[in-house]
Structure formats: structure tokens, C-alpha cells
Amino acid sequence: MFFNKAIVVTNSLGVQDYIFDDKTGLFCEPKNADDLSEKIEMLWDDSIKNTQLSEAGFAFAQANCTEKTAINYFADFLNKHSQT
Numbered sequence: 001m002f003f004n005k006a007i008v009v010t011n012s013l014g015v016q017d018y019i020f021d022d023k024t025g026l027f028c029e030p031k032n033a034d035d036l037s038e039k040i041e042m043l044w045d046d047s048i049k050n051t052q053l054s055e056a057g058f059a060f061a062q063a064n065c066t067e068k069t070a071i072n073y074f075a076d077f078l079n080k081h082s083q084t
Contacts, residue, residue, distance in 0.1 A: 001061035006053035024057040
């Protein structure tokens, strides 16, 4: 996402908190090479959709997935829980 490229990922629990199907990337079904191929071809053929997913994924990553975001999250967590 940080490379500003549209991504296709296997639909699994590990990615569902930052990949939103058809918004920040595309899901493909596990162990389904035809589905993966179709999604890649769709992005290849639809430059507008490719750009939309690229930009949305990049914006999400910049807003939610940086080192600074992680540090701020944990600092807030520690501040909230150290006062109890």
C-alpha cells in the first residue's frame, strides 16, 4: 500500500483490518488461481479502478499504518491504562 499500487490479497483474517474489498484493495479467494488471475486482469484492463484502489490504499496506509501512528496508539494505550 505504501508503494501506491493496487493490491490483490487472499481473503483472510490477517488482512481484513486494513484491506477493504473494492475500496483499498481486492480480495481473492484462497487457493483459487482463477480468481486471482481475474482480479489481476481486471486491474490491468481498468486503469481508473487501478488508480482508485492505489490511491485509496496509499491514503489508508499513510493515515493508519505508519510508525508514528503505531507509537501514538501505544502511547495512548499506556497512558489510559497506567492511570488505573
